[in-house]
Structure formats: C-alpha cells, structure tokens
Amino acid sequence: MKIELCKDIEKFDVEVILVKNLKSLEKDLKNVLKNLGFSAEEGSSIFLNDLKKMFVGTNKLKDEDLKITLSQVIKEIKKYKFKKVKISLIQEKELDLKTLVEGLILGEYTFDKYKSKKNKFKCEVLIDIEDSIKTSEQLVLELENTKTICKSVNLTRDIVNTTPEDYYPKTMAKTARKIAFKNDLECKIYGEKYLKKNGMNAMHAVGRASRHESQLIHLTYKPKNSKGKVVLVGKGLTYDSGGLSLKSGTGMISMKCDKSGGSAVLGIMNALKYLEYPYEVHGIVGAVENMIGGDAYKPDDVLIAKNGTTIEVRNTDAEGRLVLADCLCYAQDEIKDIDYIFDMATLTGACIVALGEYTTGVMGHSEKLKKKILKASNESGELVGFLPYNRYLPSLLQSGVADITNAASSRAGGAITASMFLDKFIKKENKNKWLHLDIAGAAYKEKAWGYNAFGGSGAGVRLILNFIKNLK
Numbered sequence: 135m136k137i138e139l140c141k142d143i144e145k146f147d148v149e150v151i152l153v154k155n156l157k158s159l160e161k162d163l164k165n166v167l168k169n170l171g172f173s174a175e176e177g178s179s180i181f182l183n184d185l186k187k188m189f190v191g192t193n194k195l196k197d198e199d200l201k202i203t204l205s206q207v208i209k210e211i212k213k214y215k216f217k218k219v220k221i222s223l224i225q226e227k228e229l230d231l232k233t234l235v236e237g238l239i240l241g242e243y244t245f246d247k248y249k250s251k252k253n254k255f256k257c258e259v260l261i262d263i264e265d266s267i268k269t270s271e272q273l274v275l276e277l278e279n280t281k282t283i284c285k286s287v288n289l290t291r292d293i294v295n296t297t298p299e300d301y302y303p304k305t306m307a308k309t310a311r312k313i314a315f316k317n318d319l320e321c322k323i324y325g326e327k328y329l330k331k332n333g334m335n336a337m338h339a340v341g342r343a344s345r346h347e348s349q350l351i352h353l354t355y356k357p358k359n360s361k362g363k364v365v366l367v368g369k370g371l372t373y374d375s376g377g378l379s380l381k382s383g384t385g386m387i388s389m390k391c392d393k394s395g396g397s398a399v400l401g402i403m404n405a406l407k408y409l410e411y412p413y414e415v416h417g418i419v420g421a422v423e424n425m426i427g428g429d430a431y432k433p434d435d436v437l438i439a440k441n442g443t444t445i446e447v448r449n450t451d452a453e454g455r456l457v458l459a460d461c462l463c464y465a466q467d468e469i470k471d472i473d474y475i476f477d478m479a480t481l482t483g484a485c486i487v488a489l490g491e492y493t494t495g496v497m498g499h500s501e502k503l504k505k506k507i508l509k510a511s512n513e514s515g516e517l518v519g520f521l522p523y524n525r526y527l528p529s530l531l532q533s534g535v536a537d538i539t540n541a542a543s544s545r546a547g548g549a550i551t552a553s554m555f556l557d558k559f560i561k562k563e564n565k566n567k568w569l570h571l572d573i574a575g576a577a578y579k580e581k582a583w584g585y586n587a588f589g590g591s592g593a594g595v596r597l598i599l600n601f602i603k604n605l606k
C-alpha cells in the first residue's frame with residue numbers, strides 16, 4: 135500500500151469520511167444516510183456509490199480506537215478493490231497522522247506466504263493535509279517515521295509467522311546480516327564452537343539435539359553523537375518442542391512463535407538508522423531450536439552458565455531462561471557502561487494466565503524505569519502490566535545439587551520466578567537498568583485482534599522504539 139500526503143486531491147475512487155454522529159453532516163446527506171439505516175454507530179460503514187464516499191461511524195477519533203477503525207476501513211476498501219482512496223486529515227477535528235497511518239499499515243497486513251492464492255491487490259491512500267495546523271515538513275517526517283516503524287513491525291510479524299522448517303537459527307542469522315547490511319550496523323554472528331569456548335553452556339545445551347546449529351547474533355547501531363547505550367536481548371527459539379520434557383500435542387502448536395522476542399529485536403534494529411535515534415543500541419539474539427534426540431540435554435543435568443552459576447535442569451521446556459541467561463551474561467561482558475538493558479521473550483505460559491493474552495508482563499527492580507516503559511506503552515498502544523517481586527518467591531528456585539534450578543517448585547507465580555531466575559544473571563551495577571519483558575501473550579495469537587491479523591503481532595517493536603525515542 136502506498137500512502138502519500140497531498141493537497142487538493144481531485145482524482146480518487148472513494149473518499150473515506152469518519153463521522154462522530156450524523157449531526158455534523160448537512161441536512162440532505164444526513165437524511166440519505168438515515169434512510170439507508172446508517173446511524174454512525176461505531177465501526178459501522180456505508181458506501182455511497184454516486185458520491186464516491188464511504189462513511190465510517192466512530193465516536194472516538196483517537197488512539198487505539200482510531201487504529202482499529204482504520205484497520206477495518208482498509209480491509210473494506212480492499213474488499214471493494216478501490217485503487218485510490220482519499221482520507222482527509224481534518225475531519226471533525228484534526229486526526230493524528232501517526233495513529234491513522236499505523237491503523238492503515240498494521241491493519242492491512244496479512245501473511246499469505248503459505249497460501250496458494252495470494253492477495254496481490256494494492257491500493258493507494260492519499261491523505262489530504264489541506265488545513266492541517268502542522269507544516270508539510272512536520273507531516274512528511276511523521277509519515278515517513280511511522281512507515282519505518284510499521285514496516286519493522288511487519289518484518290517482525292513475517293519472521294514470527296514463518297514455519298520452523300523454513301526459519302531456523304541460521305535463517306535468523308541471515309536476516310540479521312541483511313538488516314545489518316541495509317542499515318550499516320555492526321554484525322557479529324557466532325556458532326556453537328564459540329558458545330562452548332566462551333562458557334555459554336546453558337545456551338549451548340538447549341540447542342544440542344537440533345539438526346540446526348545455534349546462533350548467537352549481535353547487531354550494533356552506532357550513531358555519531360551517541361548519548362548512551364541501550365542493550366536489547368531477545369529469545370529466539372525458532373521452535374520449542376519442549377525438549378525431553380516434551381510439550382503435549384496441542385501445547386506444541388504455534389511454538390514457532392517462540393522466536394518472537396528475538397524477532398522483535400531484529401525489527402527494532404531495522405528501524406533505528408532511519409529514525410536517527412541518538413542512542414547506541416545493541417541487539418543480541420539467542421537463536422536456538424529446542425528438540426529431542428539422543429544428544430538432547432536432560433532433566434537432572436547441571437549446566438554451568440557463562441557467569442559460573444550452576445543450573446540444575448528440572449524441565450527442558452524451561453529453555454528460554456537458559457538461553458537468555460547466557461545471552462545476558464554475554465551482553466554485560468561485552469558491552470561496558472550500559473544505560474538500559476531489556477530482554478524480550480515468550481518466556482512463560484504463566485504470564486498469559488496472570489495478565490491475559492494481550493498484555494506484556496514487565497518485571498524488574500527499578501520503579502523509575504517501569505514508569506518510563508508505562509509511558510512508552512501509553513504512547514505506542516502496546517499493553518503492559520507489571521508483576522511484582524517479593525522476598526518469598528526466590529526460594530522456589532532453590533536446588534539441592536546446584537546454585538539454582540531452571541524450573542520453580544511451584545507453578546504459582548511462574549512468570550515472576552522466571553524473571554527472578556534471569557535476575558541471577560544481571561550484574562549488580564545493572565540491576566536498576568534492567569527490565570524483563572514477557573511477551574508470551576501479546577506476541578502471537580491464532581486469531582485476529584484489534585488491528586492485528588492471525589499470527590505474530592510484532593509485540594515489543596513499537597514499545598521499545600517509543601521508549602528509545604523518549605530518552606533525553
């Protein structure tokens with residue numbers, strides 16, 4: 135879909151008009167619409183062929199409601215096969231361009247790589263900016279930045295939706311190389327030999343039974359006058375069968391989504407150069423496949439992580455924290471003077487139980503940092519909920535044979551104990567700089583929701599880009 139800003143648009147197939155209620159329309163038109171049964175109810179729409187106008191009812195002309203409405207509009211337009219669409223930025227009041235464009239681009243997304251019939255229809259949206267109170271320069275910048283962000287969300291969605299047969303650790307490394315090349319990023323990629331040599335035994339163990347070699351990916355965006363350093367660590371389980379603690383048949387369905395954290399990191403790294411953010415950003419992804427086989431790691435094994443912590447494996451399905459543990463150690467060993475360090479992972483089913491399917495669970499020590507993420511959540515529209523630590527839960531991770539176990543002795547509070555496990559791998563000086571984001575719910579759904587299609591949502595991309603944008 136092409137989106138352009140214009141003034142005096144004369145040629146178009148259809149004009150989209152968002153109406154709060156019929157009162158704002160002129161009498162004749164109001165009567166026509168009334169007679170056709172259109173009452174401007176939220177989400178309802180009507181197309182008047184003679185006038186080439188599509189009226190869309192919406193009481194709330196802002197934020198997420200507007201995005202959802204626009205996602206419905208664009209689907210409708212594609213259904214009717216209109217090629218040129220006019221939308222005026224000034225409706226009853228000026229719409230927020232970013233919101234409008236996000237609704238259109240994110241709402242238009244479909245994943246048809248594996249469908250025999252592809253939807254090739256493309257339309258052009260002309261946004262009439264006549265009478266906007268903003269300058270053309272401001273609006274163009276806003277449009278282009280929003281396009282960049284949405285493209286990166288859709289890139290993340292594509293990665294997540296690709297099958298484990300087609301997308302394995304080396305594929306993820308290939309994507310990272312491509313992103314690095316396109317955006318002038320530094321790119322380091324390491325295989326299993328490096329993991330073994332550098333004591334990353336926890337990450338190495340998880341991928342041992344797979345026919346696909348694990349990959350440690352490290353991308354760096356270095357702007358000229360950097361004001362600080364942000365480190366992002368993503369769980370990139372290209373498939374999670376559960377390992378020897380095998381998942382059930384239904385539990386395994388959709389576990390291609392277990393690379394969502396790493397995919398979000400790649401999406402974010404793909405946007406930074408264009409957005410010209412003045413922060414150095416490191417994107418680290420542990421790309422691994424958790425499988426079964428003669429060489430699989432086992433419950434009862436004790437693994438020594440990169441920072442020397444010994445881990446008793448009690449459940450091979452709690453593999454994400456093992457991969458992240460070593461990746462977090464790698465990040466803190468390799469990168470000095472970190473200002474912020476976030477990990478993103480589809481880490482626990484317990485997080486979905488705690489917060490529901492749509493909300494990212496955020497955990498960490500710093501209330502100040504959580505407030506910053508909350509601001510980014512409100513601005514981006516990505517939902518977050520905070521899960522609290524307490525003094526009693528860490529004992530659930532006690533092990534009889536090692537320093538810690540990878541599976542807590544109770545399922546209760548599972549999202550929090552998983553985060554407490556990761557905390558063992560955060561250096562003292564970084565405790566208040568770190569947040570753990572459990573995106574198990576928000577990252578993937580086998581149904582469409584809001585302006586998200588079936589499958590990957592790109593959770594984390596807009597949230598973190600918004601966070602970085604807000605840094606002073």
Ligand code: BES
Pocket residue numbers: 374391392449451452453454480481482483484540541542548574575
């Ligand atoms: N990848 C899963 C978590 C998950 C569940 C993501 C549902 C997306 C949707 C993770 O590796 C896992 O299996 N976690 C276990 C941990 C348990 C064994 C301690 C879980 O949540 O049950």
Ligand code: ZN
Pocket residue numbers: 374376450451452453454
């Ligand atoms: Zn698992």
Ligand code: ZN
Pocket residue numbers: 371374392451453454480481
């Ligand atoms: Zn997993």
